Amino acid sequence: MTLLSGGNPARALLKEHKLPVRNTLDLSLTHYCGTHLKIRMLRCRVCVLAVLLSLLTLIPSTQSADCCLKYTRRPVPCRRLKDYTYQTITSSCDIHAVVFHTRRDKFVCADPSQDWTKRVQRCLLKRQKRKSKLKKSL
Template sequence: MALRLLLPLLLLAAALLIYPARGISSQASDCCLKNSQRNIPAGWVKSYSLQGPETGCLLRAVVFTTRKNKKLCASPTDPAVQKLIQKLEKKKGSSGAPRRKAPRQKRQRT
């Protein structure tokens, strides 16, 4: 009799333990496992994103996306990385409408 009562409870507990584990694994994204020590040329990079515990990754990193859609991981505390981020932010801020050159004024001969 006790076995009839215990078996459904064990099955229910097992189902509850397995169900959330599936949700966690589907949430994982591509995370950087280590940061590159090399300098990343600014001409290669088109965008960046930040990763860390808030995004489900253990390592804090700046993930640069190159023009060829490759991902490069870098340390967010590296001064060269911070400079590259500032350069990208400046470019993003000025990338609204395309700039037109002002028409050249003709010089008058005297």
């Protein structure tokens, strides 16, 4: 690389490798603008993420996932169930319900006044009594 006094090292390097010589000011501006653009895009992404997170905090959390909002229409066979619990009316739960726990760890909400609900409850109670008797005899 030949560098004359007062010459520009970037220009000399470009000439040596037979690349088109452009103004070094153009090269430095291109580098600056490219870096500046990356920083602006990163700032934009951070701002969008901050807005989304702040909106997420504004969404009220509900307990409806833990509540029965309506009853099932189909009776569920006792053989598919393992247990049940009662749901009472609270600030977040609007209905009384019998919540059946299936063997596949799902929940079925049933109307406590329906005959099939009472029949399945009796079936589950009998099953629990048999299991407790078996445990006592062992």
